[in-house]
Amino acid sequence: MSNPKNIPTRVLPGFMELLPADQIIFERMKDSIRHSYEEFGFIPLETPIIERAEVLLSKAGGETERQIYQFTRGDNQLALRFDLTVPLARYVSEHFNELAFPFRRYHIGTVYRGERPQKGRFREFYQCDIDIVGHNELSLVNDAEILSVIYTTLKNLGYQDFTVRINNRKVLSGLMASLGIQERSTEVLREIDKLEKIGPGNVRADLAEIGIPPASIDRILQFASIRGQPAEVIAGLRRLELGNDLYETGVAELEEVVRLVEYLGVPPHNFTIDLSIARGLDYYTGTVYETILNDHPEFGSVCSGGRYDNLAGQFTEQHLPGVGISMGLTRMFDQLREAGVIQPGPSTVAQVLVIPMLTDLKIPLEVATRLRSAGVRTEVYFSEAKMKKKMAYASKLGIPYVVIIGEDEVAAGVFSLKDLRTGEQVQIGFDQLLQTVIEHANS
């Protein structure tokens, strides 16, 4: 494409820009997620994309901090949000007196991270978050409900074969405390995480190398080998008899969440207890969640989160425990498309293309307006062109129905309705036409 001023028109690296067919699917996914969240009564929330840098930096650190887009405007240090949780913390702190608790909100919006661009990593991406924030206390039942939200959301998106993996940070922390190795938790958890890949022999060697005593290694490997149905895992955890209160609380919480999740109708094959899940973020303190599409474990977790003790300690002295999850929609969409799970459909939302074959547009325009009033998404082809070109336009976009209106049709009081998917063409009156389109066009 020639370009008069040589300005690059390609989107910046690390930014996703979709063609219409993909965009339409992306929008449908956003809608589906939103409706799933609203089914549970979560309230929509939006916060600005630009925040004071000190607000965002209050929680960021390390890698994230380097990735934040920051800039100066007048006297203000500004930044683009890198997640939806820090803005939620600021929002709840600011509007504390105006909100009812537990505060249940969802937020579907873009966040910004100046990461090194690489496959599957985006600098602008959608997060679809829900959080339930309590004041001073928040019942454990919410932890079960969040799992039900994940299940419902993925099911409504059309997925059947996925597993929500849960764990409880109290179990992990209690285990470490009972062995007196709390300060080594991160390293130990990293080793546990490698178990499936490298096997218990290698994990034993690695743990010994970082100085964990043999008796503790036995306990850790015993812990990490607990597998099975939730009831079996719970029984296995109990059998360890670690005699640590935090651990016991964690086990009891896991057991209770599993029981409640069954009441909520989540099928047993869609969730499991996975003791290797810890989640990177420091602030999770109870239930943690990850979600795997079983046909695509290589995607990693498509929906993750957990229970935290205090949402907004940096902004308020109110004690705000919560539980929440985030779905990385942009990344998941990209992965599903790459894997061929998402196949592009039509490049339009139109259900009907009206093609006038008359000089006087009165009837075609009236028909278009009547179709629209009846809820049919209708476009009219206005350009002068050969019939073939007009049909090609409809085909290229994937509009299912074409209505041809010429002198003959007007004289006979009928319309030619062509189904472009079958090639079938009929002459019918308006009411029949409307009925056919409503019943058979893509919804």
Add this chain to the structure above:
Amino acid sequence: MSNPKNIPTRVLPGFMELLPADQIIFERMKDSIRHSYEEFGFIPLETPIIERAEVLLSKAGGETERQIYQFTRGDNQLALRFDLTVPLARYVSEHFNELAFPFRRYHIGTVYRGERPQKGRFREFYQCDIDIVGHNELSLVNDAEILSVIYTTLKNLGYQDFTVRINNRKVLSGLMASLGIQERSTEVLREIDKLEKIGPGNVRADLAEIGIPPASIDRILQFASIRGQPAEVIAGLRRLELGNDLYETGVAELEEVVRLVEYLGVPPHNFTIDLSIARGLDYYTGTVYETILNDHPEFGSVCSGGRYDNLAGQFTEQHLPGVGISMGLTRMFDQLREAGVIQPGPSTVAQVLVIPMLTDLKIPLEVATRLRSAGVRTEVYFSEAKMKKKMAYASKLGIPYVVIIGEDEVAAGVFSLKDLRTGEQVQIGFDQLLQTVIEHANS
């Protein structure tokens, strides 16, 4: 509110942040606009909020350029989009070969302008744009359709009494050319615009002061005094007999658009020809639109746009004429709220709050899941609290129905359904409960 680190939690000046009740209305308006746009077959489009600075600066100038948020990242000069039109121009140039023309897209998204904060001006605000972009040609019928989109969109938003004012830049340019004062157009148009406020005597004096010859002033005032129904305005324009081709073309286009708009079913009281409308942007070349809510002319135009000769001359040598409009949703929402037209409704989307009065949550959770599966937005109150506090929570949020489930209800196989709007409470079975809620809860 005490704040441990003294980080300001107020949103930045010039940014809108809504409480739930307002946010819910805002979301509903966004949805309504989107559905109206889709009724006409417009395709959703999203582009990144961050663009190369040179892309955005290719069209910006003067005031706008100073308002652009710009920053450097690595070697890149980046900027936040200040409208949705320049990104559209880049998108169409980049993806020209992959798109079908006419390309009809809508884009509802935020844009960023670092304006001095003042009442009714925002630094982050939603624009709701539609554009129809042709390749080499674009039928005038599209200009009429755009007016029909404006009408439908406002009507679907619940407004009845509004006027879409149209004009045609060719009429104005032709008038100026016929008087030999093309290069004074801007000043002259500014004077015409003041006519209603200061009267013809003062306009005459002002025009004389800037050096317009008396004969030309007569013509201009004669032009500007043309009022009435569209047919009368057209006749009045013809009577001027300016003998300028551009002018005649403009008059013919206005006449044709008016005729087609009637075919499209736009009621005559919802549009008018207003010869004082010129629109600031330089690139409009034909039909221009402004829209006034008649009860609130002080809002200014809530939906504006026009026909342009070439969308993307800075990015491509393809000739891309188009016509489009933009609705400034954030500003309009703010104005409607200030004027009391928008009254906050419920602070939730939930239709039912289930209140368990049992230790065993099996039945309450099952009921919640069944209600959700039937499409009822349902929340369960999990916190330990007195009944009064639970009811207060439902009332504060504005949840219309409460379902109370205690030992008695479970034993009798019924549920207590309370309508919080009427205070009425009944004991009914699940099917009746579901039917009542679906029929009478806010949708």
